[in-house]
Structure formats: structure tokens, C-alpha cells
Amino acid sequence: MRTSGGGFAGLVASVATVCLLLPTASRAQLKVGFYNTTCPNAEALVRQVVTAAFANNSSVAPGLIRLHFHDCFVRGCDASVLLSVNPDCGNTERQSSANNPSLRGFDVIDAAKTAVERSCPRTVSCADILAFVARDSVNLTGKLFYQVPTGRWGGCVSNETEANNNLLGPDSTVEVLINGFRKKNLSVEDMLVLSGSHTIGSSHCASFLATNRRQRANETISAAYQALLEALCPPNSGQFDPNTTEIDVSTPVVLDNNYYKLLSLNLSLHFSDDQLIRNATLAPFANAFAANEMLWKDKFVAAMIKMGNIKVKTGIMDEI
Template sequence: MSYVISMLMIIILGTIIGFIGLADAQLELGYYAQSCPKAEEIVQGFVHKHIPNAQSLAAPLLRMQFHDCFVRGCDGSVLLDVTAAGNNDTEKTANPNLTLRGFGFIDGVKSLLEAECPGVVSCADIIALVARDSIWTIGGPWWPVPTGRRDGSISNATEALQNIPPPFSNFSSLQTIFASKGLDLKDLVLLSGAHTIGVAHCPSFSERLYNFSGQGYGQDPSLDSEYAANLKQRKCTTPSDNTTIVEMDPGSFRTFDLSYYKLLLKRRGLFQSDAALTKSSTTLSYIKQLVNGPLDTFFDEFSQAMVKMGQVEVLTGSAGQIRKRCAFVNQ
């Protein structure tokens, strides 16, 4: 198994290395080689120690990077806490982030890095490295993470609401939001593939079951009726259920695989935003190509999309700061 993973890493690295060369020159592989040589080793060691005993945390840590990068770019702003000094409306307080988990995990990594190299490794880079290492640890794809991001000092709940694609997004809104981040339709399909792992809370999709607004239906007609009935009878039994969690990729939600895309073709995507991917001939074609291809192709292309997303609107050079604590701006 280790040999297969190693070979896959080599193939992915060879495919992506040219892509990285087109990236912002201030982000680079091994950015901390001189300033903190053990940085990536420390991150990987922490992840490999804890994720095998808490595999359900891998999905939230990956989701954290999505939510960070879509608001002010990949600058660690999603980590900032409400403070008594008036920063009382941070991204953490926005509805899309209320179910985020893993902040303590990031803080644990940051503490080790501060002990090794004080004031050197950014929280934004920690998010990116932890997301990659967590997915790889559970058997998912590996991708190179160029580093050198700096941390932002602004975190605003309203901006999170405006920029994080909600689960009830239609195709047009998804296309617009992704395009605003320099991401295309193929990136949209590939990054949505992260829904192959993890769970969701009922309010993120219950309107599809009980009150599909604006269409004159009680239930979303694009949702497979048998799947919908199962959700209503066994999971989200009432529209007001705020506590039940549901697997986004039923029967395979712990495995990074192609099952999510296969379910989309059966009209069993959990979110309206999942179903929206089948409404465009372009995105539907990408989905079918993935389903009919080998898993390695998905891993390779997902990796490329993650590298691309990880460089959205990054702060580098003298911009931003290196936070001493990820939840607070340096004073």
C-alpha cells in the first residue's frame, strides 16, 4: 500500500509541478526550508498522530481551507475570534461557518511551530498543510502545497455570507462565485468532490425535502424520490431538526472515492448545489468523465484544483502578518 501511495505521489507531483511554476512566484515549495526546516515535518507528524484516531475530522479540516480561501483569499481569516476590542462579527460567526470544526487542531499545530520557530509559519499555511496531510492520511490524494502565505487581519461575517457558496446554490450562482475566485467549471466539479467524505446537518438541505421554495413543490422534484423518502423517514424527520447529521456520500462517507459523482448521476446529491452540477452540459460531462475513468485520474485532477484554489488572493511578501496565535491579530 505504501508503495502504491508513493508512486501516486510521484505521478501527481510530476503532473502538477509545471502548474505550480505558473503560480505566484512568492509562493514556493519548501518556502520554510531555511527559516524553519522542520515546519512541514512537524505539521505532518501532528496530523499523522491524531487523524487516524479522529478520521471524521479530516473532512472539516479540508472544508476549513475552502471557507478560508473563498473569503479574502487564503489568509487564515476564518480562524479569527470575536474580541472585546470590537472585532465581534468575524467569519466564525457567519452561518456557513457555525458548523466548522478543527480550530483546536490548528491551534495545536501552531503551538508546536511557535515553539520550534517563533513568528515564522503563518496560520494560513498551516490550514493548507493540515488539509492536505489530513486527506492523505485517510487514504485520499496527496498534492504539493507551495507555502509563503501571510495572515490577514480582517475577518467579516458579512463577507463570509457573500462569498462562501451556500448548499442551496443554483448553477448560475456557483459559476459566478467560483469565477470571481479565478476558478472555472472544472474546478467547481472537482472541488465539489470533497463531498465524498463528511457529514451535513439537516438545515443545509431540509428545504429540498419539505419546502422547495419558489417552485410550487413541497419536495425538490430533481431529488430522487426514494432517497428523499429515506431522508425524511430515517434522518431529518421534521423540517425543524437542527441536530441530526447525514452522510454526504451514504455508505462511503469515510472514503475518498468516486461514489459522490456516481450518486449525482442517480439524482442523489444531498445539497441543491450538488444537484446543480448536473444542470450544465459542461459540468455533467466532467462528472461522467470522472465516473468512467480510474480513481487515479480523480485524485490527480482534484490535486490540481486544490493547488489552484490554495493560491486564491494570497498575501505574500510584506503584506499581512504572521500571527502568534491564530485566533487573534498581533497587537
């Protein structure tokens, strides 16, 4: 999860205090096919950009899914994570320790927005593009396709403190995870299901090394796995140490249920992941997902759609 991201300079870096107002069309609620009339090729254009980026580097997919998640969990799904300047001064969400240098995929959003703007100027919001690229990444890595309800507006506020206070770290306990999701109107099951996205992607040493040493002391992580991680990471890995490793050691580029299988084998990279199998209430559900991939995938799609509805802005007074 601790991987660096690119820039969004072409769209927001220069004048972050001036947001692009979209046309005052009816935006009462999200719906599938919102752009069917105003920009019928929007989803196809975004998909082309994501597919090309994925063909060049498959690691972009987990980065884009995580970008959508980290946007929605702060101020709602409003694309505020893309802003590189805070109009109220101070650092932005993307500059927070929870996101920097781990967030990546900003360059793909930039390319997708450019393609859509060329075809349909001032029509498709960046918040909806974030939902599209996440969906397309799920499709490319897990062969899962689902319809994305759209019609989100974006926000002009992006605050470092809000990101650090709302984003859940890799050292979170079960209680912290449950409460953090509950605050976003997501259930315990949603939390457990969405955690499965860790079956793809990589993480920086600083995100797991210290807590894994505590897990080793409690014998809740494989000794051989911990030795491998110790060999990979510098002894005192800091926030900006570039060393990373795959979260799923077996199928790191495939969105499958292998994440849940690794939990019971003491092969969880993050403390927060390992916690799911240590909880008597959650463990049976994690084991069920390990045994039935389609069960998890069906629930994962539903949870992604639900997450994409967190505090969406849909009124004409909102902005992108």
C-alpha cells in the first residue's frame, strides 16, 4: 500500500481554489447511465485509458482501487484526494502521512480526465471518473464487471488532518476497523469484504515491519514469512523508504479470495489483516470467503457500489 503516485498537475495544481462548475443539469441522485445523453462514450474512454495503463504496468490497478477508497473515506466520494493545493492553506489529503507516498495512479486519472474533456467538455466529474477507474481495475484483475451509479459532484476542500483522522492504518485493531467503517455507514461485513481488495497490490516496509515483529512475538505470523520480510526491509524503515512487497504472496496481481486463505496460514502482511482471523465473530466469515470465491466476489461488488455512495454530493451548489 505504501507506493508512490504520479501528479495531477494538468487539472488542479495551478488553481486549486477555483473549481470547475458543471452544468446545472438535474443531479438529484446517483444513477446508472447518468451520462448516456450528455457524454455517452465517457465510460468507454475511461476504460481505454485504464486498460492501456494496466497493460503497461499491472500494479496500477490496486493503486486506482485504493485511490477511490481513500477519496471516499475522508470527505465522501468527491475527488478531494486529487487536489494538490489546499485553498485554506496547509497540506492536502494526498500529502498526509496516510497517503504519501503510498497513493498512486494520479497520472491515470489525469489521462482519463483529459480524454473525457476532449470529447465532452465540462460534463463528467472527477469523482465519477474515480469510480469508473476503480470499477475498471476490478474488472481487469478479477474479471468482475458492475454498473457504476454516477452523478457525483466534486469538492474544493482537501485537508491533511481529515485524511489522517479518517483513513484506517495497517496497524488498526478490529475495533478501530469496525468503528471506522461504521462512521461511513458501512457494516462489519462490508469491512471484511472490502479488506479482500488487499489480495492485490504492494505495501511499503514502514506499513508492516514494526507490527509484524509484535505478531512474531505472539506467534501470529509465520516465522519463515517474517524472516523473508526482515531480509527485504531495512532495519529502521521510515515513511519514505522505497522498499515494497506484495500483500498477497501467491497471486499478487489477481483479485481473488487468496487473501482470506492466507489469513489462516499466518501469512497476513498487515496487522489489520491478521486481526480479522483472530476475532471469533469475524473468523467464520473470513473462512467462508476462503472456501467460496464467488460468494466473496458477489459481496465485493455490492460493497464497492455501497462505498461509492459515501456522502456523495449531487446538488447544483456542489462543484468539481
